[in-house]
Each structure stands twice: as structure tokens, then as C-alpha cells.
Amino acid sequence: MTETRDTNIHFHAELEALEHKVLSMVDRAEQMVEMAVQSVTTGDQETATKVIHLDDEMDKTYFGVHRDWTNLMARQQPLGPDLRKMTVLLTLNSTFERMGDQCVNIAKIAQFNEGLPSVERINDQVREMKDLVRPMIRTAIEAYVRQDLDEARLLPAMDQPVDRLNANMYKETVAVASNPQLLEWAAKMLMVSRALERIGDQAVDFAEQTAYLLTGERAEFDEEGMAGSADGEN
Amino acid sequence: MTNETQETLDLTEQEGSEATSPTTEAPAAEQMGSNGLAPGVIETKNMDVFYGDFKAVHDVSLKFQFNEISALIGPSGCGKSTVLRSLNRMNDLIPTARTTGEVMYHGANIYADGVDPVAVRRQIGMVFQKPNPFPKTIYQNILWGAKINGFKGSKSEADDLVENALQQAAIWDEVKDKLQESGLSLSGGQQQRLCIARAIATQPDVVLMDEPCSSLDPIATLRIEELMLELKKRYSIIIVTHNMQQAARVSDRTAFFNVELNTKGQRTGELIEFSPTDQLFTSPKEKATEDYITGRFG
Numbered sequence: 001m002t003e004t005r006d007t008n009i010h011f012h013a014e015l016e017a018l019e020h021k022v023l024s025m026v027d028r029a030e031q032m033v034e035m036a037v038q039s040v041t042t043g044d045q046e047t048a049t050k051v052i053h054l055d056d057e058m059d060k061t062y063f064g065v066h067r068d069w070t071n072l073m074a075r076q077q078p079l080g081p082d083l084r085k086m087t088v089l090l091t092l093n094s095t096f097e098r099m100g101d102q103c104v105n106i107a108k109i110a111q112f113n114e115g116l117p118s119v120e121r122i123n124d125q126v127r128e129m130k131d132l133v134r135p136m137i138r139t140a141i142e143a144y145v146r147q148d149l150d151e152a153r154l155l156p157a158m159d160q161p162v163d164r165l166n167a168n169m170y171k172e173t174v175a176v177a178s179n180p181q182l183l184e185w186a187a188k189m190l191m192v193s194r195a196l197e198r199i200g201d202q203a204v205d206f207a208e209q210t211a212y213l214l215t216g217e218r219a220e221f222d223e224e225g226m227a228g229s230a231d232g233e234n
Numbered sequence: 235m236t237n238e239t240q241e242t243l244d245l246t247e248q249e250g251s252e253a254t255s256p257t258t259e260a261p262a263a264e265q266m267g268s269n270g271l272a273p274g275v276i277e278t279k280n281m282d283v284f285y286g287d288f289k290a291v292h293d294v295s296l297k298f299q300f301n302e303i304s305a306l307i308g309p310s311g312c313g314k315s316t317v318l319r320s321l322n323r324m325n326d327l328i329p330t331a332r333t334t335g336e337v338m339y340h341g342a343n344i345y346a347d348g349v350d351p352v353a354v355r356r357q358i359g360m361v362f363q364k365p366n367p368f369p370k371t372i373y374q375n376i377l378w379g380a381k382i383n384g385f386k387g388s389k390s391e392a393d394d395l396v397e398n399a400l401q402q403a404a405i406w407d408e409v410k411d412k413l414q415e416s417g418l419s420l421s422g423g424q425q426q427r428l429c430i431a432r433a434i435a436t437q438p439d440v441v442l443m444d445e446p447c448s449s450l451d452p453i454a455t456l457r458i459e460e461l462m463l464e465l466k467k468r469y470s471i472i473i474v475t476h477n478m479q480q481a482a483r484v485s486d487r488t489a490f491f492n493v494e495l496n497t498k499g500q501r502t503g504e505l506i507e508f509s510p511t512d513q514l515f516t517s518p519k520e521k522a523t524e525d526y527i528t529g530r531f532g
Contacts, residue, residue, distance in 0.1 A: 008529025077479050079515045079527040216517025 152226025292450035305481035313503020356429035359433035365425035367417030403431035423454025
């Protein structure tokens with residue numbers, strides 16, 4: 001065989017542009033996680049507002065990706081790994097948009113909690129969850145970009161401490177229940193914890209999409225990052 | 235299960251005798267393979283096809299199943315049409331063509347000594363790229379194949395046969411009031427459906443189609459594709475197509491052929507992959523298939 005050449009170069013350029021647009025959303029989501037947690041743990045209202053505005057931009061990108069995706073699919077009807085990438089990009093578009101929504105939820109709690117007393121131990125735990133979740137997003141991005149299945153499989157293990165901290169947050173909330181104002185604040189922080197836990201799950205979903213892209217097999221990861229239960233058939 | 239097979243086939247020369255129409259019955263349980271699939275209706279085993287000294291196709295082993303549509307795809311010159319034409323000995327019409335290996339049809343090698351190629355073609359019909367109705371009436375176009383097959387029925391039996399074939403080819407409603415008009419008076423898409431009706435009037439159980447939609451507009455193409463999906467309930471269909479989306483839309487299994495350059499610089503076609511269509515077009519097993527369906531091709 002002679003050297004392989006790309007006879008579908010225009011489509012692949014458009015697919016790459018679409019991919020960059022989708023990945024720009026997760027970059028933004030990672031930034032929003034940092035900002036949202038800063039706003040909710042420090043009461044920084046200006047940052048909370050910025051997060052909400054960033055999500056407006058995120059929503060515009062989401063709709064733009066949908067439009068471009070539909071056009072590309074209608075015009076090109078891709079097959080094989082190109083088809084897999086198209087389905088993965090559509091899924092990731094929704095996943096990243098929801099990550100943005102979770103950050104908005106956190107930022108709105110920052111607005112709600114303004115003026116309420118707080119407990120530093122709970123703030124620390126939320127920051128700790130953020131410090132676990134951001135590297136999960138970063139690792140998932142790198143696994144996708146490097147097409148590294150082993151790296152993608154790290155995500156479930158990285159998610160376990162996030163889940164444990166989220167489970168612990170309930171106890172922390174109960175511990176301050178005797179003070180009505182603190183309870184009001186802590187109940188909202190329980191929702192912040194839940195939002196961060198969901199973002200961690202979404203990072204795992206991202207890695208599962210990468211695994212599908214690379215292997216062609218759809219399956220959820222088990223705790224070791226191996227293909228667990230397959231969806232779909234029967 | 236609607237699978238049909240013939241217990242025995244007589245493909246030998248039958249001078250003056252009435253050609254047999256397939257005696258059909260369901261495949262016996264013992265005929266099922268270990269994978270639960272019925273035995274293939276046509277199976278090639280290590281088939282090579284030569285044109286003179288030039289090997290056009292190398293070592294093709296394929297099994298086509300009952301009541302399925304199988305698509306053959308690949309770049310120009312990969313030998314997919316050569317393979318198709320080998321399945322009913324149509325290549326015999328090319329003086330330099332030679333086929334080695336085996337092509338088993340219901341377990342009998344159609345290239346064995348004493349097998350009559352014309353009898354083979356009665357059992358394994360063919361539809362070509364360009365519609366080629368005879369310059370005769372629509373009625374005569376259909377009856378021709380049956381007469382070749384030894385049909386000697388009454389006028390009303392002939393009428394029934396013509397109507398049945400045209401009904402199956404989904405063109406009856408369009409032509410029933412002009413059966414005595416020339417087949418050439420029809421549109422391209424109608425002519426192709428007429429040719430399909432003509433092919434099935436001989437009661438084959440396999441229909442080969444060589445790019446049957448390449449000269450048709452998108453609507454006529456969709457009608458042929460719908461027809462193929464309907465016909466597969468009664469026939470096995472093997473189609474060569476350049477249109478990957480068409481293969482993806484209609485076929486159950488797809489064979490991808492590629493071109494290999496030999497040391498003499500000759501281009502020989504090779505079978506790369508034969509997989510369920512949904513698998514081949516989403517997660518092909520072979521890199522060469524992946525490159526072809528994504529437009530990355532040497």
C-alpha cells in the first residue's frame with residue numbers, strides 16, 4: 001500500500017474545529033469550579049456573579065456546538081471512528097454544559113449565604129473536594145487529548161475520595177444543627193458538596209466517553225476503571 | 235424463520251428439459267452451524283479470479299447467509315464486481331477470465347465439471363448498474379426469464395407470473411395499465427425495478443446487484459433500497475455499491491475489499507473484513523477498513 005492520505009480533509013478540519021469548541025467548554029468549566037468554590041467559601045459576590053456570566057457564555061457555546069454538529073452530521077454522514085467522535089462530542093457537549101450549571105448552583109448559594117455565619121471546617125472540606133475534582137477534570141482532558149486509555153481509567157479511583165467527603169458532609173451539617181442560622185448556611189453547603197460530587201461523576205463520564213472513542217465499546221467503568229456493565233443491547 | 239434452502243440442486247446441462255425451479259424447505263436443524271447460523275446460501279472458498287495472467291482477486295473466502303443483504307464495498311479496482319460476477323459465473327462470458335478455488339451454492343461447487351453456467355444464472359439472478367430492459371413490452375420482459383426457465387404455462391398462468399413478479403418488485407401499480415408498452419418507455423428507476431422483476435421471475439433464491447442505483451436519482455434509489463429490504467424476506471441479496479451510506483442503510487453484513495500492489499506493480503483485490511454492517515461502520519476490526527470509511531486512503 002502507498003502512504004495513507006486524507007481524502008476527506010475538509011470534513012476532518014471541521015470535526016477538529018468542533019472538537020476544540022467542545023474542549024474549550026471543559027476548560028472553562030474547570031475554571032468555573034475554582035471560582036465558584038472561592039465565592040461560596042469566602043462570600044466573594046463579585047466572583048459569584050462572574051461564574052453566572054461565564055455560564056451564559058457556556059450556554060452559547062453549547063447551542064453553537066449543537067448547530068455545528070447537526071450541520072456536520074447532515075452534510076457528511078461520518079462513519080467508523082469519525083462517527084464515534086461525533087457521538088462522543090455530542091455527549092460531552094451536554095456533560096460540560098451540566099458541569100457549568102453545577103458551578104452556577106454553587107455561585108447562587110454564595111449569593112444566598114451572604115451575611116450568614118459559617119464554619120471554617122466545612123469550608124475547608126468543600127475546598128478539599130474542589131482540590132480533588134479539578135485534577136479529575138484535568139486528567140480526563142489529558143486522557144482525551146493524548147488518547148490515553150490507561151489515564152482515562154484512573155478517574156473512578158480519583159472519584160472515590162470525593163464521594164467519601166460528600167457522604168461526610170451530612171454529618172458536618174448535623175453537627176451544627178443546634179444553631180438555626182448555621183444550619184441554614186450548612187444545609188446550603190450540603191448542596192455545594194452534592195454539586196461538586198456530581199462534577200466528579202461528570203469527569204468520570206468524560207473518561208468513559210474517551211474509552212468508547214478509543215475502543216468502540218460502550219461500558220461504564222467499575223471502581224478500577226475497567227469496563228463494567230455495558231449499556232444498550234438486551 | 236423464513237429461511238429457505240434447497241435440498242438438492244441440479245445445475246447440470248439439461249437439454250430440452252424443463253429447468254427446475256427451486257424446491258424449497260426450511261433448513262434442517264443438523265444443517266445449522268455451531269454458531270446457530272444457517273449454512274450460507276453461497277460460500278466462496280479461497281477463490282482467486284484471473285484475467286489472463288493477471289490475478290484480479292486473491293484468496294476470497296466469504297459466506298453469504300439466507301435472507302440477508304450483503305454489501306461488497308471498496309475502492310475502484312478492488313475486485314468487488316469481479317467477486318460478484320464470479321458468484322453466478324457471469325465472468326465466464328469474458329474469454330480470459332478464470333476462477334480457482336470453490337464457489338459453493340447450497341453445498342455444490344458451481345465451477346465443478348459438468349455444471350451448466352446458464353443453469354447457475356437461472357438460480358442466481360443478476361441486476362446490473364445500468365437498467366437494461368429488452369426493447370420489448372413490459373409483459374414480455376418479465377415472461378422472457380420464465381420462458382428461458384422452461385415455463386410453458388397457460389395465458390392466465392403467464393399473466394399471474396408477470397403480475398406476481400411486478401408486484402414483488404413494487405412496480406405493478408405503475409405499469410399494470412401499460413403492460414404492452416415498451417419497457418424502454420419507463421423512467422430509469424422504473425426500468426431498474428422492471429429488471430429486478432425480470433430477475434426474480436426466474437424464481438432464483440439469490441439476487442446479485444451490481445451498483446443497481448448508480449444511475450438513479452435519490453428518490454428512485456430509496457425505492458430500490460426499500461424494495462431490497464422487502465425482497466430479502468424471500469431472497470438473499472448481494473450488492474456491490476460505491477455508496478457507503480447505501481451499504482450502511484440496507485445491508486446486514488458488509489465485506490470490505492482493498493487493493494494490494496504486488497511486486498510487479500499489479501493491483502490485486504483482497505478481502506479485508508466481512509462483518510455485521512453496524513459493527514463495520516462504527517467499530518471496524520481492521521485499520522484498512524477504518525481508513526477507507528473515514529476517507530483516509532492510500
